[in-house]
Amino acid sequence: MDFGEADRLLTVLSPSLGKLRVLAKGVRRPSSHMAGHVELFAHTHLQLARGRDLDIVTQASTIEPFRTLRENMVKVAHAFHLAELCDGFLQDADPHPAVFGLLLSTLHRLAGDDYRASFAARAFELHLLREVGYRPDLTTCLRCQSRIEPGANSYSVSLGGTVCPQCALTAPDAGPISSDVLKLLRHLQRTPNDRLRPVAVSEAVLREAERVMRRHLEFALERRLQASDFVRQATEAMPAAG
Ligand SMILES: [Zn+2]
Structure with a gap:
């Protein structure tokens, strides 16, 4: 879901943490390095930082894009x-x-x-x-x-x-x-x-x-x-x- 100016709110399923909603900042900007790694249905390794309301994605790397x-x-x-x-x-x-x-x-x-x-x-x-x-x-x-x-x-x-x-x-x-x-x-x-x-x-x-x-x-x-x-x-x- 689009969020704010350039962010996206992702719903992810993690093996150890369950279902989570996390914020991927700036991923709608063409210059974002993370954008290609937070695609819909992709199997991705995410690193999260605990935020006040939402956890924030700090790193993402695709394991299987299911293109x-x-x-x-x-x-x-x-x-x-x-x-x-x-x-x-x-x-x-x-x-x-x-x-x-x-x-x-x-x-x-x-x-x-x-x-x-x-x-x-x-x-x-x-x-x-x-x-x-x-x-x-x-x-x-x-x-x-x-x-x-x-x-x-x-x-x-x-x-x-x-x-x-x-x-x-x-x-x-x-x-x-x-x-x-x-x-x-x-x-x-x-x-x-x-x-x-x-x-x-x-x-x-x-x-x-x-x-x-x-x-x-x-x-x-x-x-x-x-x-x-x-x-x-x-x-x-x-x-x-x-
Ligand atoms: Zn019967």
Whole structure:
């Protein structure tokens, strides 16, 4: 966010300090040596000085600029989505090293060509939700506790996961979830992030998985996710990249 005459207020995620808002002075001046090192979504080594209200960036050097990510509208839209989720779910100065590692590895997946952006984003969401205490239950009915069998199951955001066909009739916000989507989400949820490999998934399944997860995330955050609309518009314009 632009701040004052030539400064910028940065929201950064640090492995040891958590989410922070820091001031980068003078970075909007063409002569700034720091400007190229505080780019959006870049992995950067920052040195901070404690300020009265805000910490101030005194040195910055880029570790990984993720340039390819910022050159592709679909990838950048997904990166905004990851950032919006980290910003929404994490409190200031509450360290979550696992979320930092998850974000960094997901940015690498987005920047590369091996993973569909939406596949990488759903894996990120499921692991993030577990880290912040909103892990969806995808194996038992959250009303009657019976095991979810393949079939006409539903998903309830207020209950936080799956509901069996019988219970869905009385769960107020239960919406259908297909067996293929359930299979994908379970796979992403139970695969440790560092063991995740690309899997071929149909367009329709990826789209439905996105809708289910978006409802869950928006319910948990109690607000609409703005970057999701950007992701949709970008994917419609460049379908092959989503
Ligand atoms: Zn049930």
